[in-house]
Structure formats: C-alpha cells, structure tokens
Amino acid sequence: MIGCAIETLATEGYAQASLAHIAQRAEVSKSSINYYFSSKEELLKQVVIEVYNGAAAYIGPRISAQSGASERLRAYIEAHVEYISQHLTEMMALAEIGLNARTADGKPPLASLTGEPALDPLIRLLRVGQEAGEFRDFDARVVAITIRRAIDGTSRLLIGNPDLDVGHYTRELVTLFDFATLKGTTHDHLHLSRK
Amino acid sequence: MIGCAIETLATEGYAQASLAHIAQRAEVSKSSINYYFSSKEELLKQVVIEVYNGAAAYIGPRISAQSGASERLRAYIEAHVEYISQHLTEMMALAEIGLNARTADGKPPLASLTGEPALDPLIRLLRVGQEAGEFRDFDARVVAITIRRAIDGTSRLLIGNPDLDVGHYTRELVTLFDFATLKGTTHDHLHLSRK
Amino acid sequence: MIGCAIETLATEGYAQASLAHIAQRAEVSKSSINYYFSSKEELLKQVVIEVYNGAAAYIGPRISAQSGASERLRAYIEAHVEYISQHLTEMMALAEIGLNARTADGKPPLASLTGEPALDPLIRLLRVGQEAGEFRDFDARVVAITIRRAIDGTSRLLIGNPDLDVGHYTRELVTLFDFATLKGTTHDHLHLSRK
Amino acid sequence: MIGCAIETLATEGYAQASLAHIAQRAEVSKSSINYYFSSKEELLKQVVIEVYNGAAAYIGPRISAQSGASERLRAYIEAHVEYISQHLTEMMALAEIGLNARTADGKPPLASLTGEPALDPLIRLLRVGQEAGEFRDFDARVVAITIRRAIDGTSRLLIGNPDLDVGHYTRELVTLFDFATLKGTTHDHLHLSRK
DNA sequence: TATGAATGAGCATTCATTCAT
C-alpha cells in the first residue's frame, strides 16, 4: 500500500496522489487506507520513513566502509547518486512530499529531510576532513548544502534524461567536489584574494 | 493581483494557492481573477513571466559587464544569489510553480525554467572558458547543473535561515566553483586518476 | 445583435448561448447587449418576436391566397415547411428558446408559440373545412396539434438530413394530411367503428 | 435518486436540473450523487436507460400481440399514448434530456431516442403493411416521422391540458393515421394528382 | 452610446474523512 502510494506520487504528482487514486492502484478500498493509516498525513509520513530508511540502509555502510575524509565524501556522493538512479520512483515520491507537504502552520515540515538535520552528518564529515588537513578552509555548511543540492537534483535530472550515463555523471560530480574541497596550492591565491 | 498570487504561492505553497486564497489576499473576488486571467494556468504563467523577466533584467547585464569566462561565472553566481536574496518571495513562488505545475499529460512542463533550456547560456559560458584555457576539462553540462542547483537552493536556504550572511554565502559559493572549474596543476592527478 | 443571438442559439445550443458567447460572435462587448436589452430574457423575447414575425409575414399571405379549406391546409403545410427549410438557423434558435426558457414559476412560458394560441388559426381553418363539407368529421384540435407537430419537427429533420428532398417531403406530408382530413367514403367504416 | 432526477428534470427543466437541485429533492448531499454516478452525464444516461426500458417493456408486447400491420400500427399509437399519459413525468424528463444534451462537439447525441434509429421499427412496420397491400403507397419514413412527432407531442399536450380525455385523443389519432395510411379508393385521385 | 471592471451566485467535480456494518 505504501508502495502504491510511492508509485502514485512519483508518476501522478502530489496533487493527483489522492487516497482514491492510491487505493485504485493498490486495488483496495479507500477506507482500507484510512484503516491502516489514521490520516493521509500519516500515510505520507510512513512513505517518507520507508524510503528514507531504505536509502540510509544502503548508503550508510557504503560511507562507513571508507576511512579518509575525501574517500568518505566520494563514497557519499557515489552512494547517493547510485541509490537514487536505482530508486528513481521512490525518490520522486519523496521529492513530491518534501516539496508540498506543509504543517498546519504552513511551513515545510519535511525540511528535515533535505534540510538542516539531514545535513549534519555531511557537515561533520567535511569538518573532519578539514581538521585532518585533507580539505581546504571553506565554510562546511555552504559546501554541504551545495553537495546535497547536487545530489537531490539527480532524480529530476534522470527523469528528464532517462538514458543519462550515471557513471559518467557520478565521476564528474565527484571530481567537481574533489577540486572544490581538496587542499591544493595552485588555487590558493584565488581563495585568499576573495577572503 | 499577480503580486498577491506570488505572495500566496510563496507563503502558503502551491497546494494552498487556490484562486479563493489569492483573491482573499488581494481583497478582490474570485471572479475578478478569472476576469483578468482566463484560467488559473494563465495566472501562473503570468507569474512566471513576471518573475522571470524581472530576474533576467537584473542578472543579464551583470554578467555581460564581465569579459573573462571566470569573471562571468562569478558574476553569474553573485548576481543570481544577490537577486534571489532580495526577491525571496518571488523566487519561492517560482519554485512552487516550477516544481508542481503539470501539463495535461502529467509531467513537469516548466522544467524549461530550471531545466535544460535555461541551462544553455551557462553551459555555453563554461565551454567558452574551457576553450579559452581558463577552465579545466570537465563536462560542462554536469557542472552547469550543479551550479544551477546550488543557486536554486538559495531561496530555500534563506527561508530557513533568514539572518544568513548572504555576502559570505555568495563568496563561499564563488570560491567553491572557482576551485571546481579553474585550471590548476595541483589537483590534476585526481582528475586523471578518475578518468 | 439579435442575428448573432440566433446563430449562437442554433449552433451552440441554449446552454452555451451565454451573453459572453453572443457578444463574442457579434463582436461587441457583453455590456452592450445589456445596454440594448434590459436582460437576457428580454433579448430572447426579441429573438422570438423577430423570428416569429418573419415567419408570419411569409406564411400568412401564402395561406390567404388560397380560398378552399383543403387548399388552405395544403398552403399552410407547404408554406411552413418551405419557410423552415429556408430559415433553419432561426427555427433552431426558436426551438432552443421554446424548449428551455421558463418563467420564474417554472413552466414553459413560450408554449404560446407552438402551443395553444398559435394553434387557433389552424383549428379554425379545419373547422371551416368541416362546415364546408370538405373535411371529414374529426376533432379539429387533435388534427391541428398533429399537423403542427409534423411541421415543427421539420427543422430537426433537416438538421439531421441536410440533403433531404424538401419538395418530396412536403408533398408526402400534404398527401398524408389530405388523406387524413378529406372526406371520403371508403374508410368511413373504420372511423365509425372506432367511435 | 434517479427518480428524483426525473422529477427535477420534468418539473424544473433541463437548465435547472443541477446536481444541487436534484440532491435537494432527493434529500441527500450533492456528493452522494457523485458517489453513485461518476458524472452528471452518467446520471442522465441512467435516467434515459431507465425510462426507455420501462417504456419498451410496456409497449413492445402490446405491439407484438397484434398480427396485421394496421392493427400493429394502431397498437403502436395506442400503447405509446397510453404509456405516456401514465408516465408523464418520466416522459418530460426524457424530452428535456433528449432535446438539450449535447456531446462535446455540440450536436444532439440522443437523437437516437426520438431520432433515426428509434424510428426503424416503425418504418419496417409500415413497409410490411405496404407489401401486404394494407397500406397505400407512401414514403414510409415521412409517415413514420410524422407519427413519432404526434406521439412525442403527447406529453407536452398533457402537461398543458391535464384533464384531456386521453381515450378520445388516442382514438382520434388512430383514426387520423388510419385514414392517412390505409389503402382506399376514394382519395386515390388526390394522391395520384400530386405525384 | 458603449464598454471595462467587478462581483455574487451557481455549476460539476474532487477530496479526506466518518460511520455502520
């Protein structure tokens, strides 16, 4: 049932993801959904949890397997893009919810996903790299946000370009952020002159 | 009236931006909106045009004023982030529309805004820089997408952190993409080893 | 303007014959219609009058030109069918109004057109024919109603069969009602046995 | 619910037969109608089917019970008028739908009811009578149309004259079409002279 | 004379939810 909700969200969009449509896809009655989930909000929350846990289970170990900060960053990007490319539907669903769902007061409640809390591990990773002397001196939060934005954009990119070479895209992204983060001598004048 | 539509979209979200809510904010009747705009779709289209033109008028000249590719890229980022930080509401509205509106068949029709066509000038800018020997050898499209994603994320970031130091954020972003794009010697081994 | 109302009614139907559509066809503003006609009801009334007078001006003399009752009846049918076939649009408009317009209380107010009052001349014609011994002994009202129904159906018939041979159709109709009304000996037993 | 739709159509007319009005008469909510009927069009279709089937069930056997063509024609008229006089409301509803409903392109889609297809059995009946030598030589289609028009007009007639003597009216109609169709000698000169 | 602006009422339809079974 959660699976059908995901499919509906991904293929029809948030606005069309009514209980009726989800129920139709799941070939159950609308009432059944309300039986298992106290409200639509609850259903969406479960969708988020399900998708999020699935991603974490795949990505977490991939990062942990690496030891150096730069290797971890590469693994972070690679694992995310890879997972996204293999779970496009779920990611689209997540995006639909994250961009539309609001709390009663009106503001994006699931900012927690793409937002600050979810960003913390990445920020920590970057700071560790800086302390270890692997990364140059940047604002870890800004870089983290940029990386997350690049990663989160992957699903849309793949939707629009289904035959995109994911491997090539991943490598380019990794290289890009390698250059952007790794300590080097050549570019330092730029960095300093801008400070 | 378009202004109120923008405010409603930005503060209440796409789903809550009904004609009734927009009309209420504008202190006119629902019918009046339908008098000036033949449909809701038309209203949203006008919102997009209005916001888009305003941004282009500000940003375009700022980029053109620069001559070198790397200076242009810096101007691109700076002008965008600056404009976004000063027109947060409009940008949020644009995002709400771009991410939710669908054509009759169901898929993102306004991808044109954040999507491919809008990307072309940036891609060209990057390629010019590569041909001029200013930029290293990267996939211009991947880098362009990443830059756009970083820029487009600014509005959400500012919503969540209203007292963010925009100047600092912009400088960090510019530096990040300087490192990511400019030709240097130090990091070349990374790039090559990954190829 | 009345002409455009007629066209709109005939081609788009009563439900679609809004002031907006009529105004569009007439290439004037909606307000102009309300300026010349105090209400939509008034406009429709004028349409009815216009069409009705046009028909009367054509048909009246054609009937009066005949002297015998049976000749008059033939002229009645012939003139009507002929006029209808040449003014299909107007007739369709009349039908749309007659079948849909209602007074405030809810009942067909324009029954006067196809209804009783409009029937009186025909009833009188038939009775004169009976008194003159030309027509058999029938209920003039029933026959009159039947003749009117046949005539009124002509427009629909022509809409559905645009290449109908109107001359043939008219002759068949005239013959049919000749048989139905003229005094004869052969069928009298039927009539009597049914009384 | 279909019953209330019929009543509303008959008493208030097609234009006033909104879901709101029908729901009010049925003392249910508008939503309930949409629950049972996927659209208003569907509701009207069911009304047509219901009424049509009811009529067919009554009228069909009455005609089949007769053997001769002229007897069948009499039964055809008698059964129709009788049924109509006893189901005035339903017939009015049917008329409102048939005369107003339009397909997306704009023209009368339910012509099938009063229109050509529904006419075929009557045309066949008349032709059989002609081949059997019972009926004179007329255009069966024209006569059929005229008979249907007379029958279809009955409901309007009864609405306008609730205390009409239906028996008398039926007999007059039957006699009229007896004279109009049966082979006789007296009138033949008319027919021939017109040919 | 003619029209743009504005609106309240009404339309068919969709939705999440409740309730009895």
Place this chain on the structure above:
DNA sequence: CATGAATGAATGCTCATTCAT
C-alpha cells in the same frame, strides 16, 4: 479486518448583472 455509503468543504470556472465612466 475491510469496505460501501455518505458527506462537508473546497476547487476552478461560467454566468447574468451592475456600475462608473
């Protein structure tokens, strides 16, 4: 455990009408 029935609220939209100009 599951669902059919039912509904109030809300949606985008059309309409005839009014009013100031």
